[in-house]
Amino acid sequence: MPDAGARLRKIVIGALDDLKAKDVTEIDVREKSGVTDLLVIASGTSSRHVKSIADEVVKKAKHAGNPPIGVEGQREGEWVLVDLGDVIVHVMLPRTREFYGLERLWTVGDDAPATLAG
Numbered sequence: 326m327p328d329a330g331a332r333l334r335k336i337v338i339g340a341l342d343d344l345k346a347k348d349v350t351e352i353d354v355r356e357k358s359g360v361t362d363l364l365v366i367a368s369g370t371s372s373r374h375v376k377s378i379a380d381e382v383v384k385k386a387k388h389a390g391n392p393p394i395g396v397e398g399q400r401e402g403e404w405v406l407v408d409l410g411d412v413i414v415h416v417m418l419p420r421t422r423e424f425y426g427l428e429r430l431w432t433v434g435d436d437a438p439a440t441l442a443g
Contacts, residue, residue, distance in 0.1 A: 332389070348419075352364040371402075394410055395408045
């Protein structure tokens, strides 16, 4: 049986896939952060799409018994952060994602982060 973090990752990836999130990237930050184990970064095609993707992540996590600790940025829809404890999900507009460069920030000195098809 997979551990709680692996189950949560599967729920998140499924929700992102269901709503056709773009450029999904996972970054294992267990060695860099005491706050979370995994960052999942995805893009939406519009503010509405970003909000819908984040809402789906929240809905599926709650349904699985993992309600979010917090959700930020839903009103604007440029960057929505869903904090699920072991997994933190960032859903962003492509221009916002490029500007903040979370992948570069969290992977300095590492191998390239894993990008999932989608």
